[in-house]
Amino acid sequence: MTEQTSERSEAPETAAPAAAGLTRRALLGNAGAGLAVGAGAGAVGGWAVAAPRDGSRSDGAPALGQASVPFHGAHQAGIVQPAQARAQLAAFDLTPGTGRDGLRRLMKGWSETAALLARGEQAGAHENQIALDAGPCTLTVTFGFGAPLFDKTGLASQRPPQLAPLPDFPEDTIDRSRSDGDLWVQIGADDALVAFHALRVLQQQASGLATLRWQMSGFSRTPGATDRPRTPRNLMGQVDGTNNPRPADPDFAAKVFADGPGWLAGGSYVVFRRIRMLLDNWENLPTDRQERVIGRRKVDGAPLSGGTESTPVDLAKQNGDGLLAIPVDAHIRVAAPASNGGAAMLRRGFSFQDGLLPDGSLDAGLLFIAFQADPAHGFIPVQRRLARGDSLSRFLRHEASGLYAVPPGAPQGGYVGQALLEG
Numbered sequence: 192m193t194e195q196t197s198e199r200s201e202a203p204e205t206a207a208p209a210a211a212g213l214t215r216r217a218l219l220g221n222a223g224a225g226l227a228v229g230a231g232a233g234a235v236g237g238w239a240v241a242a243p244r245d246g247s248r249s250d251g252a253p254a255l256g257q258a259s260v261p262f263h264g265a266h267q268a269g270i271v272q273p274a275q276a277r278a279q280l281a282a283f284d285l286t287p288g289t290g291r292d293g294l295r296r297l298m299k300g301w302s303e304t305a306a307l308l309a310r311g312e313q314a315g316a317h318e319n320q321i322a323l324d325a326g327p328c329t330l331t332v333t334f335g336f337g338a339p340l341f342d343k344t345g346l347a348s349q350r351p352p353q354l355a356p357l358p359d360f361p362e363d364t365i366d367r368s369r370s371d372g373d374l375w376v377q378i379g380a381d382d383a384l385v386a387f388h389a390l391r392v393l394q395q396q397a398s399g400l401a402t403l404r405w406q407m408s409g410f411s412r413t414p415g416a417t418d419r420p421r422t423p424r425n426l427m428g429q430v431d432g433t434n435n436p437r438p439a440d441p442d443f444a445a446k447v448f449a450d451g452p453g454w455l456a457g458g459s460y461v462v463f464r465r466i467r468m469l470l471d472n473w474e475n476l477p478t479d480r481q482e483r484v485i486g487r488r489k490v491d492g493a494p495l496s497g498g499t500e501s502t503p504v505d506l507a508k509q510n511g512d513g514l515l516a517i518p519v520d521a522h523i524r525v526a527a528p529a530s531n532g533g534a535a536m537l538r539r540g541f542s543f544q545d546g547l548l549p550d551g552s553l554d555a556g557l558l559f560i561a562f563q564a565d566p567a568h569g570f571i572p573v574q575r576r577l578a579r580g581d582s583l584s585r586f587l588r589h590e591a592s593g594l595y596a597v598p599p600g601a602p603q604g605g606y607v608g609q610a611l612l613e614g
Contacts, residue, residue: 260272263600266600275380276410280377281404282375321388330389334374334607335596335597337595368404369591372405426544433500460569462536467588469586470552471553472586536562536563543556
């Protein structure tokens with residue numbers, strides 16, 4: 192969890208360039224406040240709003256569940272779009288004998304199903320009626336390939352060097368049974384049943400070809416939950432998403448999307464980490480101490496160097512006593528691009544809460560997801576620095592991990608991974 196690797200936002204940071212100034216909440220819930228969204232086939236920044244099956248709401252705005260994100264495109268959905276209210280994350284392992292042909296059949300089927308579900312349509316032969324009366328609810332399904340997949344399908348020569356195993360970091364307590372995997376799936380939706388339904392359908396469709404290795408559920412802020420668009424907070428109560436790269440930035444693509452090998456051009460790499468927060472310890476700190484650990488004010492997310500949440504951090508600023516306004520071990524200082532050779536990632540994480548541990552403490556924290564052009568120049572150097580000098584690390588435990596290549600999006604009539612599997 193880092194300023195560079197854990198923050199997410201539903202404000203314009205992650206809206207597509209065409210939607211400058213518009214937020215997901217504005218698109219979905221603020222039509223009555225001066226933003227008109229056509230009920231026919233309007234699309235803004237990759238978000239299409241379809242007409243409700245049973246008509247519009249009484250105020251004329253489209254029903255929230257009818258917002259949709261196209262599955263097909265240059266990049267997979269679920270990367271640049273804001274994090275939805277609910278998430279299902281999972282990894283699958285190929286069954287013995289699946290090979291390249293079986294993987295091709297699976298990815299064709301999964302892509303066809305994901306496209307149907309993204310439109311709010313039924314899932315064909317594997318439909319189980321869990322979300323039968325729901326709309327698409329901004330459903331996105333994103334697929335990634337783990338390093339072992341290439342050996343199992345005779346494609347070792349096509350495995351990019353960027354998929355080398357992540358190094359061991361100090362204080363990691365990684366449970367490998369909840370890590371890694373041949374295939375990674377990220378499902379996001381603004382309705383819990385829609386997200387769960389999508390995972391169940393994909394799992395059933397994989398029968399005989401791949402088995403579920405691990406599965407985790409997450410959540411983020413629900414659209415319309417605040418009086419106006421605000422950056423979400425994590426379970427530590429911190430505003431979390433201020434410094435995410437923005438699609439309108441001139442170097443956004445270079446930070447997020449890979450330029451090769453050929454089958455991966457326009458794709459990305461994703462690092463996944465399950466990070467448990469030691470909330471009992473954290474909540475025992477007074478607010479001013481929490482702020483010095485992070486380097487930001489808790490009430491509004493502004494840096495301790497002054498200004499508002501969006502004010503650039505001034506790492507050289509000193510207080511009247513001559514001490515640095517942002518302590519030397521503050522999270523935002525250690526994770527800042529200026530402290531890590533410009534390393535940056537696009538974070539799209541979700542909170543989780545999985546009950547109690549045997550000692551009575553909460554099993555809760557962050558399902559960290561970070562998309563990047565190259566983990567060797569993104570996650571890895573930042574995490575190494577954090578492990579050495581970030582005061583926030585005392586309150587975190589990294590318990591699961593994964594690294595996956597995320598192929599580019601599928602064109603109409605195609606499927607995710609086609610260039611690799613048919614090249």
